[in-house]
Amino acid sequence: AASAASPLLANLNDEQLAAVTLPAGHALILAGAGSGKTRVLTTRIAWLLQNGYATPGGILAVTFTNKAAKEMVARLSAMLPVNVRGMWIGTFHGLCNRLLRAHHKAAGLSQSFQILDTQDQLSAIKRLCKQHNVDDERFPPKQLAYFIANCKEEGLRPANVEAHDSDSRKKVEIYQLYEDQCQREGVVDFGELMLRSYELLRDNDPIREHYQRRFQHILVDEFQDTNKLQYAWLKQLAGNDVGGRFEARGSVIAVGDDDQSIYAFRGARVGNMTDFVREFDVQRQIKLEQNYRSYSNILDSANALISHNSRRLGKNLRTTQGAGEPVRVYEASSDLAEAQWMVDEIKQLVRNDGFERKEIAVLYRSNAQSRVIESALFNASVPYRVYGGLRFFERAEIKHALAYLRLLENPHDDTSFTRVVNFPPRGIGARSIEVLQDAARAAGCSLHDAVSAVPGKAGANLGAFVAMVDVLREQTQGLNLRGIIEQMLESTGLVEHFRTEKEGADRIENLQELVNAAESFVTQEGFGRDAVALPLDEHGTPLTQSAVSQGLDPNAPVLDEPLKPAVPGIVDADTGETLSPLAAFLTHAALEAGDNQAQAGQDAVQLMTVHASKGLEFDGVFIGGMEEGLFPHENSASDRDGLEEERRLMYVAITRARKRLYLSHSQTRMLHGQTRYNIKSRFFDELPESALKWITPKQQGFGSYAPNSGAGGAYPSGARGQFGFKSETFASPPVPVQKTAPSHGLRAGINVFHTKFGEGKVLAIEGTGDDARAQVNFPRHGTKWLALSVAKLTVVD
Numbered sequence: 001a002a003s004a005a006s007p008l009l010a011n012l013n014d015e016q017l018a019a020v021t022l023p024a025g026h027a028l029i030l031a032g033a034g035s036g037k038t039r040v041l042t043t044r045i046a047w048l049l050q051n052g053y054a055t056p057g058g059i060l061a062v063t064f065t066n067k068a069a070k071e072m073v074a075r076l077s078a079m080l081p082v083n084v085r086g087m088w089i090g091t092f093h094g095l096c097n098r099l100l101r102a103h104h105k106a107a108g109l110s111q112s113f114q115i116l117d118t119q120d121q122l123s124a125i126k127r128l129c130k131q132h133n134v135d136d137e138r139f140p141p142k143q144l145a146y147f148i149a150n151c152k153e154e155g156l157r158p159a160n161v162e163a164h165d166s167d168s169r170k171k172v173e174i175y176q177l178y179e180d181q182c183q184r185e186g187v188v189d190f191g192e193l194m195l196r197s198y199e200l201l202r203d204n205d206p207i208r209e210h211y212q213r214r215f216q217h218i219l220v221d222e223f224q225d226t227n228k229l230q231y232a233w234l235k236q237l238a239g240n241d242v243g244g245r246f247e248a249r250g251s252v253i254a255v256g257d258d259d260q261s262i263y264a265f266r267g268a269r270v271g272n273m274t275d276f277v278r279e280f281d282v283q284r285q286i287k288l289e290q291n292y293r294s295y296s297n298i299l300d301s302a303n304a305l306i307s308h309n310s311r312r313l314g315k316n317l318r319t320t321q322g323a324g325e326p327v328r329v330y331e332a333s334s335d336l337a338e339a340q341w342m343v344d345e346i347k348q349l350v351r352n353d354g355f356e357r358k359e360i361a362v363l364y365r366s367n368a369q370s371r372v373i374e375s376a377l378f379n380a381s382v383p384y385r386v387y388g389g390l391r392f393f394e395r396a397e398i399k400h401a402l403a404y405l406r407l408l409e410n411p412h413d414d415t416s417f418t419r420v421v422n423f424p425p426r427g428i429g430a431r432s433i434e435v436l437q438d439a440a441r442a443a444g445c446s447l448h449d450a451v452s453a454v455p456g457k458a459g460a461n462l463g464a465f466v467a468m469v470d471v472l473r474e475q476t477q478g479l480n481l482r483g484i485i486e487q488m489l490e491s492t493g494l495v496e497h498f499r500t501e502k503e504g505a506d507r508i509e510n511l512q513e514l515v516n517a518a519e520s521f522v523t524q525e526g527f528g529r530d531a532v533a534l535p536l537d538e539h540g541t542p543l544t545q546s547a548v549s550q551g552l553d554p555n556a557p558v559l560d561e562p563l564k565p566a567v568p569g570i571v572d573a574d575t576g577e578t579l580s581p582l583a584a585f586l587t588h589a590a591l592e593a594g595d596n597q598a599q600a601g602q603d604a605v606q607l608m609t610v611h612a613s614k615g616l617e618f619d620g621v622f623i624g625g626m627e628e629g630l631f632p633h634e635n636s637a638s639d640r641d642g643l644e645e646e647r648r649l650m651y652v653a654i655t656r657a658r659k660r661l662y663l664s665h666s667q668t669r670m671l672h673g674q675t676r677y678n679i680k681s682r683f684f685d686e687l688p689e690s691a692l693k694w695i696t697p698k699q700q701g702f703g704s705y706a707p708n709s710g711a712g713g714a715y716p717s718g719a720r721g722q723f724g725f726k727s728e729t730f731a732s733p734p735v736p737v738q739k740t741a742p743s744h745g746l747r748a749g750i751n752v753f754h755t756k757f758g759e760g761k762v763l764a765i766e767g768t769g770d771d772a773r774a775q776v777n778f779p780r781h782g783t784k785w786l787a788l789s790v791a792k793l794t795v796v797d
């Protein structure tokens with residue numbers, strides 16, 4: 001009934017409606033996948049605004065990925081004519097960035113500080129270790145990076161880390177040196193973004209007061225994956241500890257699903273949910289139990305799987321949608337065959353079932369799996385897009401270009417300096433750079449400032465490099481972003497350099513994409529444009545500040561931030577100063593590295609890790625590599641916690657699918673340069689047989705035959721005669737031994753007879769057609785690889 005009042009609330013079920021319209025106060029919404037948690041959160045924001053319970057400035061919403069944040073903003077602006085751009089909706093990192101820019105002085109940073117991504121961080125640590133002669137076998141830089149990130153996530157500065165032995169003392173010492181180096185160079189890593197802004201709030205009463213007063217509504221999505229520091233950060237914004245008790249100012253609504261907690265390895269604490277309920281004295285907990293995303297075969301699979309986990313808070317999920325298609329399960333002989341099957345199925349989905357390519361996702365447990373799938377898609381000319389992996393902004397040529405741009409912003413950024421001082425090559429050797437680094441350390445200055453201290457030819461070359469960058473800085477004053485980048489690509493010789501390189505064409509294309517990325521950044525963020533987009537009313541007339549606030553909230557606290565679009569998050573809270581478009585773009589590049597926006601518009605199949613798929617949904621989902629050691633991953637399968645996290649990961653993967661779900665595993669797989677023989681994942685045993693349909697390989701061996709051409713003649717008569725069947729599918733596991741019909745008709749596990757070696761058991765099959773080989777164990781002759789086109793094997797019952 002209540003829903004009739006507002007179109008916003010139409011179509012919500014009772015529990016959702018209750019959650020959206022909760023009165024002020026804290027609440028926990030605990031619900032399974034696809035139950036509308038994110039939708040509830042977004043709708044609540046719209047509802048608060050529409051009813052004047054909040055102003056756009058009074059809301060802070062945190063989501064897990066940039067993609068999710070963007071989606072939330074897009075949905076909101078579709079629901080309401082408000083200036084969503086000025087709202088604090090983003091990832092933890094994005095919001096911290098914004099806070100630190102606004103209060104950079106209080107945080108001890110320059111406004112244009114640059115952000116180190118994981119790669120940059122590692123090279124900064126390597127550089128530091130070299131300078132201080134740290135033994136990199138005893139203290140591998142990767143481990144140091146992990147150690148530092150961990151300390152920061154625990155909220156620990158070097159002075160607070162307890163070190164009892166000499167190794168830990170050394171690590172703490174390096175942590176301190178690393179911090180000094182970052183501070184000197186004006187750069188901040190991801191962990192630092194979080195910790196620094198936490199400390200800013202903790203140690204600065206007026207700033208904390210300001211935001212506590214301001215953010216009357218704090219909403220957190222994917223709360224199960226927050227770590228200790230993120231939770232502490234939220235508490236700083238939400239209220240104060242008074243005499244050991246937490247007193248909140250505004251309302252905090254946390255939304256989560258304990259079954260989807262998949263970041264324990266990065267410090268996420270499901271325990272934050274119980275802490276939240278206790279510390280905030282949460283009175284309202286809402287469960288959503290209706291799944292709107294998936295057909296029941298998919299949902300039943302997810303439910304059955306996750307029921308094997310022991311530690312759960314307990315939720316049910318049901319759907320009113322029909323059963324839908326069964327979940328298709330495929331066993332491939334090799335990873336290549338698996339990828340080929342995926343491509344064939346994808347083509348069918350697009351051609352016969354009208355699926356859009358971007359509504360199809362291929363998910364995998366580890367990044368290394370994507371290469372084979374990518375090449376199969378590429379060969380079949382199916383457009384695809386990879387999230388994660390080597391992201392656009394992480395490609396080497398892009399990193400080089402960004403390093404030059406960073407040097408334009410900040411000549412003392414030594415990480416960028418080191419990256420490009422000899423790229424393109426200009427005769428500056430490793431030795432010269434060492435001399436320069438020594439000089440810089442001795443003088444306590446940046447590499448840029450130490451150049452004059454290097455003697456001889458090396459010094460002259462270094463001087464020329466510095467002069468080139470300084471001149472470029474002069475030349476690009478007053479140019480727009482596009483102009484700056486184009487000029488940089490020219491003057492530094494980057495483009496010229498790649499012209500002569502073997503794979504240079506691709507790289508030049510990517511550099512061109514960088515210009516496009518900058519262009520679309522300018523358009524999206526309103527940089528460099530005179531006209532600013534103001535919120536519009538239903539006639540398309542811009543609303544004024546007062547109209548907006550009047551229309552929305554007569555009683556809301558007065559906002560000290562005017563409702564002007566400006567550029568979100570990069571305004572100095574004291575002076576109103578904003579970042580240069582270049583600095584803003586560089587920040588964007590570091591924070592949004594995950595979104596390969598260069599190809600955003602294209603209708604392309606989406607490839608990503610299961611981790612990256614959290615919160616998303618697709619009509620069709622493929623999950624490949626369902627093998628022991630891979631999924632569940634070998635690093636996790638040995639202990640119970642690890643295995644349960646793998647199972648949650650699988651639960652996340654399955655629940656991404658709306659209409660079709662495909663699972664596959666392969667008998668052999670090339671991974672890290674080795675062929676591995678894998679058995680199928682234990683997770684298959686945890687899925688309900690009634691929801692599955694096992695598919696036999698169609699095209700093994702004889703490359704030319706057409707399995708679907710109808711007549712049984714498609715099969716080599718020998719094979720058919722031998723097995724006496726030709727159907728493609730089988731009802732359910734346990735898989736009949738003759739499950740694989742085709743060509744050689746062999747599969748791992750069956751017994752064969754060889755004229756010379758006698759009876760043996762097939763261990764693995766590899767390759768197809770004339771290249772097909774079988775690994776067979778003969779009790780009397782040992783294990784042998786046999787070429788099937790030559791060796792005559794017959795199947796023994």
Ligand code: ATP
Pocket residue numbers: 011012013016031032033034035036037038039040257260291292293614615616617655
């Ligand atoms: P996840 O746990 O995967 O993040 P979620 O709980 O956040 O899932 P949403 O993404 O919000 O779920 O919703 C899943 C799908 O169901 C979306 O397509 C959403 O639009 C749709 N949906 C949610 N509630 C309703 C409803 N009441 N009526 C129709 N569709 C709904």
Ligand code: MG
Pocket residue numbers: 037038039221615
């Ligand atoms: Mg969600």
